[in-house]
Amino acid sequence: MxxxxxxxxxxxxxxxxxxxxxxxxxxxxxxxxxxxxxxxxxxxxxxxxxxxxxxxxxxxxxxxxxxxxxxxxxxxxxxxxxxxxxxxxxxxxxxxxHFAQYQQLTLAARPTDPAEGAAALHHALSLWRGPIFADGPEWIRTDPLVRRWEESRISLALEFAIAAQQAGTPDFALDQLEQLAAELPYDERVHARLLTTLLASGRRAEALRRYDEVRRRLADELGVSPSSELAEIHSEMVSEPRSARPPLRDPLKAGELVIGSHEAMIALPEVRALLAEMKLRHPEIALKVRHLDFVEQVTALPQGQADVIVAYLPVPPGVPVEPLSTGTRVVVVSNDHELASRKSLTLADMANRIVVSLSPSVHQEYRDFWAVDPRPDGSPVVYTDDEVTNLEELFSAVAHGPHITVVPAACRELYPRPDITYIDVLDMEPITVALAWMPGPEGPAISTLVKVARRLRKAVTAEG
CATH class of the missing domain: 1.10.10.10 (Winged helix-like DNA-binding domain superfamily/Winged helix DNA-binding domain)
Structure with a gap:
């Protein structure tokens, strides 16, 4: 059965x-x-x-x-x-x-060999025959759980395409991308990856035709122009008559390193110290910073938008990390909230407090960690129907409602706002800031960054 x-x-x-x-x-x-x-x-x-x-x-x-x-x-x-x-x-x-199998395969550690990784991702994606509960009622499409797993499929397909290309078999991913593109005619991420995969497979004419179809669909049915990502791919197709290379980040490139980070995290002292040390000791490596929202923290690496990210743990299983420092978490409430006068709280004080919900596209383990869901007594957290994707949306949701959220204590200094109050929590586990990158061969730029981070952390530990 x-x-x-x-x-x-x-x-x-x-x-x-x-x-x-x-x-x-x-x-x-x-x-x-x-x-x-x-x-x-x-x-x-x-x-x-x-x-x-x-x-x-x-x-x-x-x-x-x-x-x-x-x-x-x-x-x-x-x-x-x-x-x-x-x-x-x-x-x-x-x-x-099959759904339980997919969940297990999604959370499993990725093989370091690109070909093996592509095969594992293909196995997980092959369990899909279409949208979740495609013949279900119309309201199922808006359910947060359904949306989260639908988004995981998209992220996995994009990761699969990159792994297949790194393995030298980009056409291996075409069937999955074609299926998704048919199901999601307006999702420009999927169509962008399909175009770059067609280019890498030597099918430039077909890629040009597909771009024109997407452009006309967006204009005729939504009244919008293609995104900058699609426009850049089209520009490359037009300017490079040979089989074009998709604009992926190359983690093996020695001379450049793109670091993805929340804006607040790049301002942390340990991160600033790391970047300063890199510029001083390794000026041959050009550092570029890409600011990420909550969702992009999950997608930036598999989609090739960054070589390495600065992230608060946890990250998905199998992703290599190098810890930078530890810190604490705080609760944020509006100034007129009944807890706003408190200097500190415990987890027990947070019982029955509704938490502002992050986007379903955010990794579930990450979301659960920040909300402390479930609580130590086993009770589940109740969330709002918000789907915030960045800190500004998160703080605004708290400021205009009776609900709470949990953020790093560093936000107290980095995001001072007159309409919210930060409250210490005495019994929450410490948090860890770390570098994270895709499993597989580490290019010289990533290896250098990790070595410098490790040396700085040891120096700080020795001084302490």
């Missing part, structure tokens, strides 16, 4: 696709498949099955009973939906769950 929600909802037994259940039953099954191995409370099942308004408890119980009957008829008596007093859990004994 196998189940998949990466595309239309599909359950197979002995290789045969089972007939579709009635819509409400299918929607509840889809809700449970969206949370493999988890127990969902009734409110969450109702929200996914009937939309934001949910449904009555009677309607939910009746639908779950019908789902149990459908599973028993088509999958056998072992397949059922269990209720443990707190929520529902789907149990498909010995079934192969």
């Amino acid at each position: 196998s189940s998949s929600i990466l595309g239309t909802l599909r359950v197979q037994v002995d290789g045969a696709v089972l007939p579709a259940a009635r819509p409400a039953v299918r929607n509840v099954l889809g809700a449970l498949l969206l949370h493999p191995g988890e127990t969902l409370n009734a409110a969450r099942v109702a929200e996914l099955g009937w939309g934001p308004g949910g449904c009555s408890s009677g309607a939910l119980q009746t639908t779950v009973t019908r789902l149990r009957d459908w599973l028993k008829e088509h999958c056998g008596p072992g397949a059922t939906v269990d209720w443990d007093g707190h929520g529902y859990r789907l149990d498909l004994p010995d079934a192969e769950d």
